[in-house]
Amino acid sequence: MTTENVRTDSAPLTIAPVVSEPDDRVAYKITHPRTKNPGLLLDVNAIIKKSRAILETHFLPDEDSISHLNPLQRMVHSIRKIREKQSWTPVFIEKFNFIEMFYGWEVQMRDTATWLMHSDEFRGLPSHKRIAIFKIVWAVWRRFERYTMTAEIFGQRCLDEKIMLHSHEAAVRMDKYSIDYSEVSDHGFERFNNVFGGKMMQYYEIIVRPYLELRLSDTEITYILCQIIWNYAGRRLQGQTQAAADRFLDSISNDLHEYYEELGRGRGSEEEGGDSKNYASRLAKMMQIVNQMLNVQLELENTIQVAFLFDMFNIVFTEPEFFRN
Structure with missing residues (x-):
């Protein structure tokens, strides 16, 4: 070149x-x-081109097989398909460099785009609206999905040892790994970790602990994730996005009620946990997770630490908003 x-x-x-x-x-x-x-x-554009291609088409390879599913079931189906790629015996890594981490985000971006496209309300938005939503929610989606998947695989060990899935193949222990920033910054890992390490650790209390206590089912995890993503996108973008969010969230709330009724009649899937007898209590605890996640995002929006991070990097991003959420 x-x-x-x-x-x-x-x-x-x-x-x-x-x-x-x-x-x-x-x-x-x-x-x-x-x-x-x-x-x-x-070049962010280079790393999101596959995600953009997903977001700019209305075609879903599995459309025929899921046409009978309600909106919440479609989202559950999508996240299960995504998680089929996950190794249940991931390799633990102790050090990787920033560029490797940057490349790893591409897979998670594609997973986010694929999941979003299983919502008819999302697909019904203009292409530029879909891309705008994707830009601000992919990192939020990644955090919640990765922490719940880690808890699914490692159970109580996830909380006790502060384990986190880095990818579909690898995991880290938060107190026993480091990132080599030497290619992009004069500051070492410790300085970055002092600024942002606490932010990552709080998700064990916000996500992992209630996940383990409630033994959340795939349907409940998906419902929480939908609430986080659509509430966050609606608040940030307003207008047409907010209207689509309201319609979608109303719809999946009805679907969740139907899900609990099915469980109560003994017709739920064996792999679905849930607890129809404590529906109101479980829902309240699930919404507490949603609100805590949204509060964390609000704090991140208002913190000077994001600007501080970019000042510490010797990097120019073509589209820095991808990494500010």
């Missing part, structure tokens, strides 16, 4: 690819426009 000039942050950058393969051109060496130090341009 020949050297080319691009304009980022209103300054010309001379860039050279870090990776030579055409499909993998994500990281480029640059002179940072603000610090004038060596840095990287991370």
Whole structure:
């Protein structure tokens, strides 16, 4: 690839690819426009192109097989399909570099896009609205899905040992791993961890502990995830998105009620936990998880730590909003 000039942050950058393969051109060496130090341009567009393709089509490969399912059941079906890729004996890793983590996000972005597209309300929105929602919710989706999947695999160990699934193949213990930021920052892992480590640890109390106490079923996990995503997107984007969120959440609330009634009649699936006798109590505890997750996101929106993070990186993102949520 020949050297080319691009304009980022209103300054010309001379860039050279870090990776030579055409499909993998994500990281480029640059002179940072603000610090004038060596840095990287991370091309978010390159890493989300597969997700964007999913979001810009109305075609679902499994449409015929799920046409009889109600909206909540469709979302449950989707998350189960996504989790079929998950290894139940993941390898524990203790160190990886930032660029490897960046590449790993691509898979999680595609999972998020695929899951979102199983909602008719989401698919009914214009393409630019779907992409706008995806940009602000993928990281929230990833956090909740990964912590609940970790709890599903490791049970109480997840809470006791602070285990977290990094990907479908790998896991980390939060107090026994580090990220090598040397390619993108002069600051070491400890400084980043001091700023953000506590944020990650709080999810064990917000997500993992109630998951284990309630023994949440796939349907309940999916219901919570839908509530988090659509409430967050509706609040951030308002208008057409808020209207779609209201319709979808009303619909799945009725579906959840029907789910509990089926369990009460003894017609639920064996793999579905749930507890129809304590429906109101369980729902209240589930909504507590939703509200706590939304409160954390609000804190992240208002914190100066996000700006602090970007100042610590010698990185220019082509679309930094992907990593501010």
